[in-house]
Amino acid sequence: MKKDSRIVHAGRHPENFSGAVNPPVFHASTIVYPTVAKMEAGAVNQFEGVRYGRFGTPTTFAFEEAMAEVEGGTRSIAISSGLAAISGTLMALLKAGDHLLMADCVYYPTRKFCESVLNTFGIETTFYDPQVGAGIKDLIRPNTRVIFAESPGSLTFDVQDIPAIAQAAHAHDALLVLDNTWGVLTFQPFTHGVDVSIQACTKYVVGHADAMLGAITVADPALWKQIKTSVAAFGHSPGAEELYFGLRGLRTLSVRLRHHAQTALTLTAWLKTRPEVARVLYPPLPGDAGHDLWKRDFQGGCGLFGVILTPHSKQAVDALLDGLTHFKLGYSWGGFESLAIPTSGHSVIRTASVWAPEGPSLRFHAGLEDVTDLQADIEAGLDRLS
Ligand SMILES: Cc1ncc(COP(=O)(O)O)c(C=O)c1O
Numbered sequence: 001m002k003k004d005s006r007i008v009h010a011g012r013h014p015e016n017f018s019g020a021v022n023p024p025v026f027h028a029s030t031i032v033y034p035t036v037a038k039m040e041a042g043a044v045n046q047f048e049g050v051r052y053g054r055f056g057t058p059t060t061f062a063f064e065e066a067m068a069e070v071e072g073g074t075r076s077i078a079i080s081s082g083l084a085a086i087s088g089t090l091m092a093l094l095k096a097g098d099h100l101l102m103a104d105c106v107y108y109p110t111r112k113f114c115e116s117v118l119n120t121f122g123i124e125t126t127f128y129d130p131q132v133g134a135g136i137k138d139l140i141r142p143n144t145r146v147i148f149a150e151s152p153g154s155l156t157f158d159v160q161d162i163p164a165i166a167q168a169a170h171a172h173d174a175l176l177v178l179d180n181t182w183g184v185l186t187f188q189p190f191t192h193g194v195d196v197s198i199q200a201c202t203k204y205v206v207g208h209a210d211a212m213l214g215a216i217t218v219a220d221p222a223l224w225k226q227i228k229t230s231v232a233a234f235g236h237s238p239g240a241e242e243l244y245f246g247l248r249g250l251r252t253l254s255v256r257l258r259h260h261a262q263t264a265l266t267l268t269a270w271l272k273t274r275p276e277v278a279r280v281l282y283p284p285l286p287g288d289a290g291h292d293l294w295k296r297d298f299q300g301g302c303g304l305f306g307v308i309l310t311p312h313s314k315q316a317v318d319a320l321l322d323g324l325t326h327f328k329l330g331y332s333w334g335g336f337e338s339l340a341i342p343t344s345g346h347s348v349i350r351t352a353s354v355w356a357p358e359g360p361s362l363r364f365h366a367g368l369e370d371v372t373d374l375q376a377d378i379e380a381g382l383d384r385l386s
Pocket residue numbers: 081082083084107150154179181182200201202203212213214331332333
């Protein structure tokens with residue numbers, strides 16, 4: 001079966017649910033047992049079967065089965081948000097005295113988690129230039145346990161050489177963890193050497209801007225057990241409705257992604273020709289700094305891209321953004337709707353590499369609206385800018 005077909009089927013077992021196409025939403029905390037013997041038998045293998053709501057219900061297991069298919073891994077762990085997937089993974093894999101290599105282009109809350117929580121627990125983080133590639137080997141220390149990548153970076157769109165980083169990590173017994181949110185479905189992490197793939201399912205998997213959800217996926221069952229044990233110890237527990245929204249969203253993921261990506265490609269190709277634009281940040285666009293790596297490793301794109309304007313005042317950029325009608329101002333992405341944010345100033349923090357945009361920068365998420373409406377919206381914004 002081809003991937004799109006497998007995702008339609010994944011995690012659905014109508015034979016278990018009176019033939020219903022979709023798994024039902026189990027609202028469950030307490031699970032009752034008929035006998036003490038059954039209770040005791042359940043406790044032997046804590047994470048298999050339905051034992052207690054926090055450890056998972058048939059809705060959880062359906063979502064996890066489907067997410068493993070989306071990511072091309074063997075098992076997933078559902079969790080309450082993308083950031084919980086990141087922090088849950090790092091807390092599971094690191095201990096006091098360990099060293100973490102973290103891409104300099106990561107989503108800001110990931111950076112903050114390292115600098116605050118991990119630091120307090122005696123785990124040292126070194127940020128690395130996302131363009132380092134195989135050169136990461138020079139940064140690996142005897143106590144480096146995890147290398148974390150985010151590719152493309154969700155604000156600056158740096159594409160990382162994941163296979164080269166994976167090779168260096170494995171040569172030194174370190175694990176490579178990837179925030180694969182931008183590359184959902186178009187980057188198959190485990191064929192490129194990733195050990196743990198993170199999805200902020202809040203974005204494209206849910207796809208409708210109405211739920212927070214995350215997933216941690218692995219290829220190695222032993223790693224699954226290690227992460228699941230830690231995640232369960234922290235008490236993480238995704239909501240039943242959220243899991244259902246994730247399940248529903250992922251059935252249409254590939255169709256939506258193709259549309260988002262086509263619109264983003266049209267808009268970025270046009271934006272590139274505009275005199276107000278210094279640079280467009282969209283790896284699928286020929287000429288983008290990450291285009292060659294994207295072409296080698298990815299099978300498609302999504303709707304998220306960046307734009308660097310030629311020098312303009314903050315007031316002019318605010319006028320561009322404030323007057324947009326289809327693109328609403330909002331921090332997330334991956335839903336059916338178009339969004340925009342300014343990314344200048346403090347939103348991009350670099351400590352190990354240079355981020356020197358020619359002018360103010362913006363991030364757009366191309367939604368599922370008609371592309372001509374979206375182009376007209378940005379065009380009117382560029383007029384306000386000038
Ligand atoms: C790349 C990336 N990773 C992780 C997250 C965190 O996801 P969540 O908002 O579900 O915690 C985000 C959210 O914006 C993101 O953009």
